[in-house]
Structures are given as C-alpha cells and as structure tokens.
Amino acid sequence: xxxxxxxxxxxxxxxxxxxxxxxxxxIRLWQMSPEDRDxxxxxxxxxxxxxxxxxxxxxxxLRGGMRVVLEVDKSELNPDExxxxxxxxxxxxxxxxxxxxxxxxxxxxxxxxxxxxELAGITDVHRAEELIGxxxxxxxxxxxxxxxxxxxxxxxxxxxxxxAGLDTTRxxxxxxxxxxxxxxxxxxxxxxxxxxxxxxxETAPDPVSDSPQLATDAAGxxxxxxVPSERPxxxxxxxxxxxxxxxxxxxxxxxxxxxxxREDVKRLIPADVEFAWxxxxxxxxxxxxxxxxxxxxxxxxxxxxxxxARPSFDQFRKPIVNFELTRDGGxxxxxxxxxxxxxxxxxxxxxxxxxAPEIQSxxxxxxxxxxxxxxxxxxxxxxxxxxxxxxxxxxxxxxSSVVGPSLGSDSIRRGxxxxxxxxxxxxxxxxVYYQLSGxxxxxxxxxxxxxxxxxxxxxxxxxxxxxxxxIILTLGMSVDxxxxxxxxxxxxxxxxxxxxxxxxxxxxxxLVAIVDSxxxxxxxxxxxxxxxxxxxxxxxxxxFWGVLINLxxxxxxxxxxxxxxxxxxxxxx
Amino acid sequence: xxLRIVGDTNIDFLGKRRxxxxxxxxxxxxxxxxxxxxxxxxxxxxxxxxxxxxxxxHFAQAVDISEIREALSSAGLGDAEIVHLQGRxxxxxxxxxxxxxxxxxxxxxxxVLAALAQFFPDNVFTRExxxxxxxxVGATLKQDTFKAIAISLIGILIYxxxxxxxxxxxxxxxxxxxxVMAVMAxxxxxxxxxxxxxxxxxxTVAGYSLTDKVVVYDRIRENLRKFQRKSDFLPGxxxxxxxxxxxxxxxxxxxxxxxxxxxxxxGPVLFDFSLVLLTGILVGTYSSCFVAAPxxxxxENRRPKRFKA
Numbered sequence: 001x002x003x004x005x006x007x008x009x010x011x012x013x014x015x016x017x018x019x020x021x022x023x024x025x026x027i028r029l030w031q032m033s034p035e036d037r038d039x040x041x042x043x044x045x046x047x048x049x050x051x052x053x054x055x056x057x058x059x060x061x062l063r064g065g066m067r068v069v070l071e072v073d074k075s076e077l078n079p080d081e082x083x084x085x086x087x088x089x090x091x092x093x094x095x096x097x098x099x100x101x102x103x104x105x106x107x108x109x110x111x112x113x114x115x116x117x118e119l120a121g122i123t124d125v126h127r128a129e130e131l132i133g134x135x136x137x138x139x140x141x142x143x144x145x146x147x148x149x150x151x152x153x154x155x156x157x158x159x160x161x162x163x164a165g166l167d168t169t170r171x172x173x174x175x176x177x178x179x180x181x182x183x184x185x186x187x188x189x190x191x192x193x194x195x196x197x198x199x200x201x202e203t204a205p206d207p208v209s210d211s212p213q214l215a216t217d218a219a220g221x222x223x224x225x226x227v228p229s230e231r232p233x234x235x236x237x238x239x240x241x242x243x244x245x246x247x248x249x250x251x252x253x254x255x256x257x258x259x260x261x262r263e264d265v266k267r268l269i270p271a272d273v274e275f276a277w278x279x280x281x282x283x284x285x286x287x288x289x290x291x292x293x294x295x296x297x298x299x300x301x302x303x304x305x306x307x308x309a310r311p312s313f314d315q316f317r318k319p320i321v322n323f324e325l326t327r328d329g330g331x332x333x334x335x336x337x338x339x340x341x342x343x344x345x346x347x348x349x350x351x352x353x354x355x356a357p358e359i360q361s362x363x364x365x366x367x368x369x370x371x372x373x374x375x376x377x378x379x380x381x382x383x384x385x386x387x388x389x390x391x392x393x394x395x396x397x398x399x400s401s402v403v404g405p406s407l408g409s410d411s412i413r414r415g416x417x418x419x420x421x422x423x424x425x426x427x428x429x430x431x432v433y434y435q436l437s438g439x440x441x442x443x444x445x446x447x448x449x450x451x452x453x454x455x456x457x458x459x460x461x462x463x464x465x466x467x468x469x470x471i472i473l474t475l476g477m478s479v480d481x482x483x484x485x486x487x488x489x490x491x492x493x494x495x496x497x498x499x500x501x502x503x504x505x506x507x508x509x510x511l512v513a514i515v516d517s518x519x520x521x522x523x524x525x526x527x528x529x530x531x532x533x534x535x536x537x538x539x540x541x542x543x544f545w546g547v548l549i550n551l552x553x554x555x556x557x558x559x560x561x562x563x564x565x566x567x568x569x570x571x572x573x
Numbered sequence: 574x575x576l577r578i579v580g581d582t583n584i585d586f587l588g589k590r591r592x593x594x595x596x597x598x599x600x601x602x603x604x605x606x607x608x609x610x611x612x613x614x615x616x617x618x619x620x621x622x623x624x625x626x627x628x629x630x631h632f633a634q635a636v637d638i639s640e641i642r643e644a645l646s647s648a649g650l651g652d653a654e655i656v657h658l659q660g661r662x663x664x665x666x667x668x669x670x671x672x673x674x675x676x677x678x679x680x681x682x683x684x685v686l687a688a689l690a691q692f693f694p695d696n697v698f699t700r701e702x703x704x705x706x707x708x709x710v711g712a713t714l715k716q717d718t719f720k721a722i723a724i725s726l727i728g729i730l731i732y733x734x735x736x737x738x739x740x741x742x743x744x745x746x747x748x749x750x751x752x753v754m755a756v757m758a759x760x761x762x763x764x765x766x767x768x769x770x771x772x773x774x775x776x777t778v779a780g781y782s783l784t785d786k787v788v789v790y791d792r793i794r795e796n797l798r799k800f801q802r803k804s805d806f807l808p809g810x811x812x813x814x815x816x817x818x819x820x821x822x823x824x825x826x827x828x829x830x831x832x833x834x835x836x837x838x839x840g841p842v843l844f845d846f847s848l849v850l851l852t853g854i855l856v857g858t859y860s861s862c863f864v865a866a867p868x869x870x871x872x873e874n875r876r877p878k879r880f881k882a
Contacts, residue, residue, distance in 0.1 A: 476831030
C-alpha cells in the first residue's frame with residue numbers, strides 16, 4: 001500500500017462502524033418477532049421505550065394509522081392570545097393523545113395555524129377525531145327559573161303567532177274540500193283541530209306583496225309551513241318529566257333551530273340567558289329526542305379549576321365523570337352550590353349541556369358529572385379531555401387520512417423487495433461490464449446505502465414509502481459517478497497511458513462533471529424538502545443525503561481502493 | 574479485454590437535428606397544453622391539490638360498479654368517480670373519489686364507508702386507504718408545490734449560470750425544459766393522476782436531465798479547447814457526444830434497471846412515480862444527444878462568439 005493512505009482506510013472504517021452503531025437499535029428492533037417484542041416490553045419497559053426511541057421511525061404509510069390536520073380558528077381571540085394559541089393547542093393535544101396510548105404520536109405545527117397529528121395503529125377514526133377535535137370548554141351554569149322560562153316561551157309564541165296571522169298563505173282551507181282537510185290532518189297531525197297551513201302557491205296571491213308588514217318583518221319572514229299557527233314554538237317542545245328544560249323530537253329539531261334563529265325571536269331573549277341544546281340525542285322509548293334548556297349565559301365556574309377527572313359509575317350504574325377542583329375552585333363551587341340548593345346546575349361542554357342535575361347539597365372540591373345518555377367510553381373520553389384542558393380556540397379538521405395496516409406492511413415488503421432486486425441488478429450490470437472495477441463500484445454503492453441509513457438513524461428521520469424510493473433511486477444513480485470515472489479511465493488506457501496515470505486522469509477529469517451533476521439533484525431535493533410534507537419530505541431526505549454521501553463513496557472510497565492497486569500493470573476495468 | 578457495449582462510434586447526432594427540432598417543438602407544445610389544462614382546473618389533479626375525498630379498498634366478493642353507484646346514490650353520494658382497480662393483490666379493489674367542487678363539506682369518506690356497509694351487509698368492504706382533504710388545505714399544498722418548483726428552477730438556473738457560460742447554460746436549460754414538457758405531455762396523454770409524488774418525480778427528472786446535459790457539455794467544453802477553426806466545430810461537437818455515448822448509455826441502463834424493478838415490484842403506491850421517472854430519463858438521455866448540443870451548435874453558427882469567421 002502506498003504511504004500515507006492509511007488514514008483514508010481508517011476514515012472509511014470509522015464511517016462504516018459509526019453507521020452500524022447508529023443503526024443497531026433499528027436492526028435489533030426490526031428483527032424481533034411480535035412475541036419477542038411483547039416479552040421485552042413486559043420485562044424492561046424503560047429499555048423498550050428507549051429502543052423504540054432510538055430506532056428509525058416508520059412513516060404512516062408503512063405503519064398504518066391515521067393522520068389529521070387541524071386548523072385553529074383564531075378569529076375570536078385577541079392578538080395576544082392568538083400568538084401562542086396554536087402552541088398551547090398543540091400541548092393540550094399532546095396530553096390528550098398521550099392518554100390514548102399511541103406509540104410515538106406525531107404532533108407538529110404546520111404553517112400559521114395548522115396542527116398535524118399522526119397516530120399510528122389507530123383504527124377507531126371517529127373516536128380519535130372526537131378526542132382531538134373537541135374544544136372541551138367546560139362551564140358550570142345556572143338555568144333560568146321555570147316560571148321565567150315559560151314567560152319567555154309565551155312571549156315568543158305570541159310574536160310568532162302574529163307573524164303567522166299576517167301570512168295570507170296560511171289560510172283555513174274551505175270546508176267543502178273535506179278530503180283535503182283530512183289529508184292535511186293526517187300529514188301534519190291535528191292536535192288543536194285547527195287547520196295547518198299549506199302552501200297553495202298556484203292559487204294564492206303573492207304573500208309578500210300582499211302583506212307589507214311581512215315584507216318589512218325581514219326579521220324572519222314567513223314561518224316554515226310545518227310550524228303550526230297556534231303556539232308555534234311551544235307545540236314543538238314537550239316538558240321534560242325527569243328534570244329541567246324541554247324535550248324535542250329529533251325530527252322537529254331543525255324547525256326549532258330555525259325559529260330560535262329568527263331575529264324577531266332573538267330580540268325577545270333577555271341578554272343574560274340563552275337556549276342551549278343537550279350534548280347528544282336520547283331515546284324516549286323508540287323515539288329519538290334531544291333536550292333543550294334555557295341557561296344563564298354566565299359561567300359560574302369553568303373547567304380551568306379542575307385538577308383531575310376520572311370516569312366511573314354512579315349508584316344507578318350510569319357512567320359519570322368524577323372530578324376534583326383546586327382550592328379556589330372548591331371555594332367558588334362551594335359558594336355556588338350552597339346558594340342554589342334545590343336548583344339545577346347545568347354542566348355545559350362546548351356550548352352543549354351534558355346534563356343539569358339538581359344541586360342536593362353544598363359541594364366543595366369534589367363532584368361528579370352525569371352524562372346525558374352516554375356510554376362509559378364517552379365518560380372516559382370526556383375525562384381525558386377535561387384532564388388535558390380546554391383548547392384555547394376551536395379547531396376544525398381540514399384533512400384526514402387513514403392507512404390500513406395491511407397496506408402498510410404490504411408497502412414495506414414491496415419496498416424491501418424492490419431495493420434488493422434493484423440493487424442486485426445494478427451489481428450485475430457493473431460486474432459484467434467493468435469486471436473487478438465494477439466490484440469496487442458495487443462496494444461503493446453498498447457503503448453508500450449503509451451510510452445513508454446511518455445518517456437517517458442519526459437524524460431520527462422517518463422512513464416512508466417514497467423515502468424507500470429515494471434510497472433505491474440513490475443506489476441506481478450512485479453508480480453514475482463511477483461509470484463516468486471508469487469510462488474516462490478506459491479512454492485514457494486506450495490512449496496508451498499507464499494504469500497509474502489512467503486512474504489519475506480518469507478521476508480528475510470526471511470529478512468536475514460529477515460535482516456538477518450532483519449539485520443539480522441536491523437543489524431539487526432541497527426544494528422538495530423545504531416545501532414538502534410527510535411522504536414527500538421522506539423522499540427528499542433520502543435523495544438529498546444519498547446524493548451527498550455518494551460524493552464521498554463514489555469518489556473518495558473507490559479512489560482509496562484503486563490507490564491500493566495503483567502499481568499493477570493491468571487493470572480489470 | 575473489456576466488454577464494450579458501444580464501440581468507437583461516429584454517429585452523426587447533429588445531422589438529424591431538423592427532425593429532432595420538429596419533434597421537440599411538438600412535444601413542448603403538447604406539454605404546455607397539458608400544463609395549461611392543469612392550471613385552469615382541468616386535468617387529473619389528485620384530491621391532495623383540489624380537495625375532496627378518496628376511499629380505496631376491496632370487497633370480499635365480486636361487485637359491479639353500477640351496484641356501488643347505487644349504494645352511493647342512496648346516500649346522496651352518486652356523483653363519485655368509481656374505478657375498478659386492476660392488477661392489485663386483492664381482487665375486487667375499488668377506488669371511490671369525490672373532488673371538492675362536487676361537495677362542500679369534508680369527511681365524506683366516513684359516509685361512503687357507512688353507505689357501503691349498509692348496502693352490502695354480507696360483502697365486507699375493507700378500507701385500505703381513506704383520505705379527506707378540505708379545499709383550503711389543497712390550495713395550500715398547491716402553493717407550496719409551486720414554491721418548491723420555483724425554488725428548484727431558480728436554484729438550478731443560478732448554478733448553471735455560475736458554472737457555465739451563458740450559451741451553454743441557456744441551451745442546457747432549454748433542453749431540460751423540453752424534457753419536463755415531454756413528461757407532462759406523457760402524463761396528460763395517459764391520464765395519470767397528478768399528486769405530490771408525481772410532482773416530486775417530475776422535479777427529480779429535471780435534476781437528472783440537467784445532469785446529463787452537463788456531462789455532455791463538459792466534454793464539449795473540454796474538446797473545444799483543442800480546435801480553433803470553425804470548420805472543426807460541428808464535427809468536434811459530434812465527436813464529443815460520441816465520446817460520452819457509452820457513459821450515457823451505461824448510466825441510463827443502471828438507473829433504468831432500478832426503475833423497471835420498482836415499476837414491477839414496488840406496488841401501486843410508487844407505480845406512477847416510477848413511470849414518470851422512467852419516461853423522464855429516457856427522454857433526457859435522448860435529448861442530451863439530439864436536442865441540447867444541436868441548439869448550442871446552431872446558436873453558435875448564427876451568432877459566432879467563439880469563432881470569428
């Protein structure tokens with residue numbers, strides 16, 4: 001060996017061993033069968049966690065799971081709050097997701113107001129989306145007294161009846177069309193026996209131009225045809241036997257919502273109360289219903305004072321959430337409950353009333369939330385979000401994707417297969433065409449692959465399917481540099497140069513073209529890395545590092561090997 | 574004696590350049606048309622860019638597309654694009670797709686699954702891949718992709734301008750542009766769905782194509798130093814191309830073999846990606862010999878800079 005070459009071999013050796021060392025956790029993890037993994041997790045949970053942390057991560061397209069992109073709605077926040085709203089939301093989401101028990105969830109901020117959440121192995125999409133997407137703003141509010149509520153209802157009814165009265169399309173049908181009335185009764189039910197309105201657009205004169213008051217009463221326009229002319233709102237509400245508020249049949253819910261959204265109705269509602277719906281539908285017999293309450297707007301206490309929340313069952317085997325409060329919270333809560341014994345306390349979550357149980361005694365620092373018609377899973381999920389805290393602003397899901405696990409493992413298999421076959425074909429081509437020199441080039445290519453994986457392990461990069469494509473592509477392109485060099489060496493040999501000079505000339509002449517060509521690919525890889533997300537980033541990473549490392553292996557490493565054999569008379573190339 | 578796939582050739586690359594120019598212009602025009610269509614909202618853009626929903630999966634037993642459409646119609650989703658996926662590992666694989674223009678809200682994928690479960694209670698549909706994209710997210714991705722493309726192009730242009738003189742740089746870039754347009758025309762002709770992976774492949778083609786031109790130009794530049802007379806110019810360039818021919822072919826073969834392997838073995842996820850790269854590299858290799866150098870030669874002949882007559 002020529003003098004002074006030792007350090008080159010040493011450097012290559014260090015790089016090789018280093019790569020292997022960083023890759024070791026990954027190799028160890030991946031060759032463990034599922035049983036081995038379980039056993040390891042049981043006996044050494046801390047070590048297991050460490051191993052997973054150190055090993056290379058697999059992207060969602062290889063593992064299977066779901067990916068959700070949330071957008072934080074900062075419109076209602078003031079500028080100070082808005083600044084770190086997304087950060088805070090991210091932390092709260094992290095806490096919630098941790099509870100879910102996902103291995104290595106990914107939660108990242110994207111852009112100005114988006115958060116990406118990746119949960120590997122999750123199949124219950126609904127539950128995950130619910131857990132992540134709820135704002136979880138908890139409030140304890142008092143309800144309006146039944147007397148006042150009834151008064152308001154009557155006022156609304158009277159206003160709506162006036163509107164209905166002006167509506168000339170709502171006319172009593174002539175009594176000689178007896179069958180018509182019967183049909184109507186059947187369709188709309190005849191509770192009061194009075195005629196229901198029916199749009200007879202063909203014969204009725206234009207109601208808007210007919211009734212000037214109606215036109216200016218753009219506060220709501222005509223009542224929907226299905227709404228009765230007498231007691232328009234009240235007739236859709238039934239008193240609730242088992243508590244405050246009313247029960248509305250689910251079919252009627254859209255109608256009630258339309259009525260409550262009318263401007264003329266909204267004007268009647270006092271400023272300190274608002275109508276609030278129950279969290280989820282309940283079944284009265286076989287009829288699906290929803291609850292409606294008239295609650296005070298004022299939040300007497302919020303979920304900020306919660307220190308803990310746990311799901312459980314009450315004495316009726318109904319799922320509940322037990323919660324604990326801070327000292328301040330306990331004081332406030334004690335005052336609140338003490339002053340309102342016998343009255344209902346609404347537990348409002350994100351503007352919907354979970355339940356409104358009667359305050360039976362003064363409660364200080366522990367309480368329970370009864371779920372309105374929920375399951376134990378609902379209680380558990382509620383406890384999770386309460387513990388993690390409310391999101392500073394509402395979030396909406398703007399993108400969601402789910403990769404089935406079979407697709408994931410399929411992709412891995414194919415990726416590995418393609419890498420092996422692709423690599424093998426390149427090896428064969430180089431061996432056949434360039435013989436022993438081809439072998440050297442192949443050696444460089446394999447080191448290229450090894451170093452690339454090592455760098456990815458160091459960077460904790462995530463391996464995705466396009467990332468595997470990038471690796472395969474790198475292998476194919478890695479020999480390009482060597483081909484450039486070898487063709488040049490062949491030319492020099494043909495021109496009559498000695499082996500030593502041919503090798504020198506080949507490397508020096510080809511170097512310029514090699515560097516140029518690699519830089520252009522590096523630029524595109526960099527651009528893709530900066531602006532790509534997820535899988536594309538994975539591709540950009542492997543391509544970028546693969547090409548960069550190639551500069552080292554194709555030139556430096558192979559040259560070092562050649563230098564060993566410089567003195568030979570003939571070159572197998 | 575070493576194996577030589579291409580001996581000392583003396584192909585007259587430049588002689589055929591008229592035909593090459595005609596072909597190049599046609600290809601570029603078609604490519605521009607394809608790009609134009611994509612920009613104005615037509616073409617086959619994936620839901621990643623446009624917004625929408627996509628469900629992929631397979632049934633346990635055979636199903637007719639019309640039955641699926643019936644099932645979806647009953648849930649008000651009859652507008653979907655339904656594709657029977659051939660050649661997948663699972664038989665009876667289907668793709669169901671909505672673009673965002675057809676519906677306003679997101680998360681239709683769950684509705685689709687529910688409708689299928691309801692309509693085919695005995696024929697289990699296993700979902701393999703489900704994706705909902707809100708239109709705002711699609712718009713963001715479009716923007717980001719443009720930025721990536723723009724940065725790539727600018728970066729390459731700057732680098733080429735630094736390393737080569739203006740003429741080399743410009744002609745190389747033109748030839749690369751021709752290659753990218755050829756690939757765009759190809760994807761348009763076969764109706765390939767353009768998603769972010771395909772865009773990545775196209776960008777990689779651009780990088781690779783330029784690499785190829787650079788190698789040829791390096792040799793031309795090196796040889797140019799040797800001859801001074803104008804009459805040597807054309808044959809000199811021709812010879813340069815011939816000299817690098819074996820490198821060009823060998824590199825092409827190595828990369829192509831890897832891509833062909835990916836095409837057959839890497840599965841549906843990477844199929845379009847590999848196809849784009851394959852086409853791009855074939856075109857790139859062709860244009861390095863038949864398009865790039867000729868443009869330079871003709872430009873030099875019209876406006877001689879190197880050789881005063």
